[in-house]
Amino acid sequence: MKITTDDHSRFFRYASKxxxxxxxxxxxxxxxxxxxxCFGILHIAVMLLPLxxxxxxRVGVLLLCLLAMAVIVESLR
Incomplete structure (x- = not known):
């Protein structure tokens, strides 16, 4: 029995990384x-939080789509 640790595609590994x-x-x-x-500079954090x-x-939705594509490609392989 051969044990492989690298059986996922490069696309799946890239999406996971x-x-x-x-x-x-x-x-x-x-x-x-x-x-x-804690340090009392909350006004700066509140300004940057919406941005x-x-x-x-946006990046989270993009990564979710990337992972969905990777799972589909992996299942077809």
Whole structure:
């Protein structure tokens, strides 16, 4: 019996890696928001939140579509 650890396509690995880094960035922004709340500079975070939130929404939808395409390609393979 042959055990392979690399049985996914490059497209699926790329989509998974993009999702991983996207979630790390969201986690980092959440920590930065909490830190700004603790240090009392919440007014800067409140100004940036709508801009960053709209970008996160768009990139999240794009990554969701990318992952859906990767799952479909993987299932057809």
């Amino acid at each position: 993009c999702l991983k880094y996207f979630l790390i960035v969201i986690f980092g922004f959440a920590i930065a928001y909490i830190m700004s709340l 960053v939130g709209s970008w996160f929404w």
